[in-house]
Amino acid sequence: MVPPLPSPRPHPLNPMHHQLRLHGPRRQLPPRRRRISRHGPLPRRDPRLHSSLRRRLRQHRNPLRSMAWVLDPVAVSASEFRMRACLGLLELRPTVIRGNASEILGLAGAQRIQSSKGADSSHESLDAMDAAKSLALKTGAIVAVSGAVDFITDGSRAVGAHNGVPMMQKITATGCTVTALIAAFVAVVPSNAFEAAACALSIFGLAGELGMDMARGPASLRMHMIDSLYSLNEETVISRVRIASL
Ligand SMILES: Nc1ncnc2c1ncn2[C@@H]1O[C@H](COP(=O)(O)OP(=O)(O)O)[C@@H](O)[C@H]1O
Ligand SMILES: Cc1ncsc1CCOP(=O)(O)O
Numbered sequence: 305m306v307p308p309l310p311s312p313r314p315h316p317l318n319p320m321h322h323q324l325r326l327h328g329p330r331r332q333l334p335p336r337r338r339r340i341s342r343h344g345p346l347p348r349r350d351p352r353l354h355s356s357l358r359r360r361l362r363q364h365r366n367p368l369r370s371m372a373w374v375l376d377p378v379a380v381s382a383s384e385f386r387m388r389a390c391l392g393l394l395e396l397r398p399t400v401i402r403g404n405a406s407e408i409l410g411l412a413g414a415q416r417i418q419s420s421k422g423a424d425s426s427h428e429s430l431d432a433m434d435a436a437k438s439l440a441l442k443t444g445a446i447v448a449v450s451g452a453v454d455f456i457t458d459g460s461r462a463v464g465a466h467n468g469v470p471m472m473q474k475i476t477a478t479g480c481t482v483t484a485l486i487a488a489f490v491a492v493v494p495s496n497a498f499e500a501a502a503c504a505l506s507i508f509g510l511a512g513e514l515g516m517d518m519a520r521g522p523a524s525l526r527m528h529m530i531d532s533l534y535s536l537n538e539e540t541v542i543s544r545v546r547i548a549s550l
Contacts, residue, residue, distance in 0.1 A: 381410035381420035405432035467509025
């Protein structure tokens, strides 16, 4: 017989656990070094959910205040609900914000962009340079914009990470994956999130390049990219990573 699954642990940022967290017995979350907040498929819910959640997070033991974390505003322009949720999360001061150009343009302007294609970008990454810089200055976060050329800015400096292959765009959740990698890198050097994000983006792009040598399409690229990431060594990274000032 299959044993029952353990109940998922409530977390204040997970809308699915919202009721549990707000109305169930309170308990201290264990300290964590990093966490990613993504807006994946959000359930249709009362719009008051997020304001109430934000208020609670501001008032009580907000674990995100004391840790490095990465915000990925997936498809922020696709609905008012997503936009409001992401703007609320900005108040919790993410260490890094990673999005494609359309997501960063929408979030920086606090307004849904009309050309939104949901989770995909309708802009080139460098179109979002000014928006990314102003978002970085406004929030204090490092802003990373992905695309053909990934760039990373703290509001004054900007560097480009030039690794990657166009086929990566054809794989759903490539952006999600690189956000997770950024969180892993930032967890190692939280005091230098700028460099950590740049390295994560270029190394991920490099894994895509190496994977592409063996791939026959997006499905096999996904597999080979993960295998390449797993077997990367220092020599390959040093010789092939392309990071340059913009
Ligand atoms: N045209 C491209 N050329 C090279 N690499 C790309 C290209 N598009 C995306 N990538 C790679 O895919 C990663 C994910 O970027 P992107 O597709 O913009 O994310 P999202 O899934 O959020 O739209 C980037 O960090 C980059 O390495
Ligand atoms: C539609 C959607 N909803 C949650 S993840 C996802 C797609 C992946 O987003 P990205 O391409 O930014 O990784």
